[in-house]
Amino acid sequence: MAAPAKPLALTLGEPAGIGPDITIAAWLRRRELGLPAFYLLGDEALIAQRAKALGAEIRIAAVSPGEAESAFADALPVVATGGRATAAPGKPDASSAPAALASIRQAVSDVRAGRASAVVTNPIAKSVLYRAGFRHPGHTEFLAELAATDASVPQPVMMLWSPRLAVVPVTIHVSLREALTQLTSELIVSTVRIVATELTSRFGIARPRIAISGLNPHAGEDGSLGHEEQTVIAPALKALRHDGIDARGPLPADTMFHEAARNTYDCAVCMYHDQALIPIKTVAFDDAVNVTLGLPFIRTSPDHGTAFDIAGTGKANPASLIAALKLASRMAAANS
Template structure:
């Protein structure tokens, strides 16, 4: 049964990037895109300055979470950060890092206290945060830190999603030469368990079908092109199948992503970054969504960065953010009451 509709918590991202203007433009296009209600957690002054600079008529209304749904039709609801920021679009400034982090903190707190249904994050620039003393490897790791229970952080898994494909890279931002040494049967099994559980709990797929790519060309061709597929990936698939998970493969990656192949699975697990991201960016370059699985709350994000080079010019496309908002709302309505608790 769908849960009561709660607004989405949208972070500002790096205020010098395209996040603020994407939030404004998403609201402007809310009707034609049929977007769910959301509130932007940001500096109202900076949002107003961004709108004025672009010549966009966007009424802003500072409100509390319980007012967001009724406000959304006529004004962009803003959950105001405690302090204002001064920033020039396209010019990142470490002085804005506290506001960027505060926006994330507010979003997570709103979801965990039942005021918002999901977190949707605009992109941040890690290098800017690092200059201000940020001690986490990245955005997702910080979310896992905020989600810690009894000092134990959950293990997040990145999934890239569009209507035509859901794909998970088992190893992510690693040099290609390091992938074979990082790839283990245990890593594959742990990742797949999280994917299967989340597809059931938050996507409503009773028995998810997981397809696994091989690491080597032709999935190793029986060891002729490397034995990792036989010694690491195949045992992981066997272990998952013994647990009752519909795991298939390993398949040659070059034949896994055409339309007929995609019809045979609900999510693909690829062994390294480009193996996963090239197909989804080819299929849905502007509409892809980054979904973080394994957290005790829903988190989606546009599948792009801060784009400082075009910030403030009004040419950034809101397609991915709009897709992230719609998917977050869909996941919030689909998830079981136990998952939402």
């Protein structure tokens, strides 16, 4: 598959977290792993300080997005976002939230303007952002706002992808009680339509097989353990099949994630956050990738947090970021 025409825009994430660490580690392995060209949106001085703390021999180049690809072979390209990030490893400060948010905004602007082929986001610390007035549940919802136009507001769909399993929760960053309130046939249908469309257009799967979980134990046991399978999920499945989508279910969630079951579908769509994320974090904790579907651009991210306790120590594993970079490049090439 051809490489995308433009480099990837990588956000800084929380400056005090492991985002700088894994960025440096990934760039150092660029040749060994054949990584696609990317540039980091952030503070050059912060990255230089973190590299020194890690004992990493690295050259950093302050560039524009258009210069990033040619610089990538010999230096980590850093594109300034206009603000300083002064947080020490593991110690967020007043610069953390503005730096993280500016990086995300600029990455989206770059990809929408054609300066980058996709957005890859390093982990953010929601608690730090909330203290600074951030009002979104997470990255996914913020990206949807940035992608909105006067004509439409996209429905963001969170997929966790790995070579062994891909999952999508219909309801995302809400309490279980709120998830039950939000869950409707219409939401299931719109979510699965986006999943089916993007599995074809961005993952190259001609006819995706999508497994739909039940909500209740044993998928409701014919109504004896709950009625949502009959009143909410079954009508959604009927509508999806009418659309020609290969949607199967509702399936008992406790039996749909063993190896033989996983081989029968391309993506599992589950009713709430933990129902989807516990299985993939069990089978692919180190290399799962967070992918946001339903946006007018490609976005991937490592599937882990900021890990303040190991920031700056050299212990952070870059595997998920490396997987996110590779998947973003693959998706961008398929979409070009």
